[in-house]
Amino acid sequence: MTKRLSGVYAAYLVFAVIFFGPVLFMLWSSLRNNVDITGSLFNLASPLTLDNFTNLFERFEFGRYIANSLIVAGGSTILGLVLGAPAAYVIVRRKLATLGFVTLLARMAPGVLFVLPLFVLSIRIGGPDSVALNYTLLIVAHLIITLPLCIWLLVPFFEEIPISIEESTLIDGANAWQRFRRIALPLALPGLSVALTLSFVFSWNYFLFALALANERTLPLTVIAFNFIGQGSNDFGGLMAASTLISAPALLLTIFAQRWLVRGITGGAVK
């Protein structure tokens, strides 16, 4: 038995080096000097520093880009929940599976397909010049990610609410909206927090829409980090610090909400 156990842990080690190694490399490099990163790769004793991070905030105003990411991811997540929660409730109560088809299209269509019309629209309404309009466009574009995700994550939570609880309120003459607001929604609260965190992270991570639609003032973290490479930056420590900031929500989520994450990324393929 111990022999089998050590075999499993040997496999754990191999896979961890392969799949977790690069992540660890990113975290470690974000705390090292450029000279050490590129010069002495294996020198574990090289000094650690927070300079890369302070640089990002002082020289490149990363606070602003983080705020942009927060606005877009937060806005699209809240909107996704507000629209998605009632829809998920209807799907469960009326036993609809058909609404899935359109969301299926959203899952299969390439992102550029959405971006092209949005870009045309953006130019027509003056999106590139207006900060407020640009935020709105980005939030709406990110709804393509968050709305289907919210619906999909919330459905099982509404399914778990016993019908008898709601039936008992029928006698009191509560209408459909009151039943939803006062009974179903509070009972699905754990689901709401799951949908909130997951769709926030997925929206935060999303790259393409902002790449095509954002203007100078609304650039989120993902796109500014990408622009860094375009400028031929050899500031590897800075790039790794930026990557670490971008990955932070995902890393926190893995630590605190692993079980729901599994459901979120596999999209219901795993119960």
Added chain:
Amino acid sequence: MTKPPAASGSSSGEPGAGAPPPRRRRVDPTARGVWPFALPAVLVTAVLVLVPIAYTIWLSVSDRQSDGTNSGFLGFANYAEMFGNPQFWNSLKVTLFLFVVCLLVETVLGLALGYVMSLDVPGRRIFQGMMLIPAITASVAVGLVWLLIMDPSLGAANQILAKVGIDPVVWLGDPDIAPWSIALVDIWQWTPFMALIISAGIRSLPEEPFEAAALDGASGWRTAWNIGLPLLRPVLTVAMLLRTVDLVRFFDTIYIMTQGGPVNSTNTLNVYGYHAGFVDNEPSYAATLQIALLVLVIVIAGVFTWFRQRAAR
């Protein structure tokens, strides 16, 4: 990135979907009057998903100029241009190459890792958490890390190769190697995702067939091949389908790491389409490419679903 194709699969993919059990359709009293709640979501989804698709189809059969004027219906001239363009065929080739290589390796490696992840040993959850990280990390971060690892002179990969006496590799600068390097990054990012689905599948397998095989004295490998794999097929197809849909639209890490280069060797259809629309400023041609890509995704996903339903029968 998270909408399950199971959405439609769950209604049609179940075995015996053709003959539902004779269940009385009880009108649930709590279902009355809830309809309007779905209206905003349905409207928004329609506007966000169907309108762009319709507009893109219109773009593809008309001639929008970069200055925003559109000279109107054009028939299939854009499609003719696309099929006559060697660039398109190159992109199709690159897309299919990455699709086949990544899916194959991710499935095989995913089976191995999935098996390890399914075993009940102390620390399983922590290990699973570590394996989750590549799939949920933003592709920008993934691209940046791998750019540093694959840097020709200062990168970690070549430094490690040098330690074991292998000449440095030009990971992203050589058109013959770059597609493989991109495949490597995708395999790194998504194998654990495959493994996650597979390990959940393994953990929900019935135990009886395996016990019976053990009693018959069958070897571990034979049991896995003859009993485990067939039982796992439905889960495996779902995992492969999810990856397929993403691989055919491959964009993020490529755009971040090579922008389709060198010499178009990593220029997938989606990257090519993005370039046509946003760099070359040819919206109508870009739209045509996107429609071609959408058709390709639907065809490949359709073939998969068809296989899945046939297997379920």
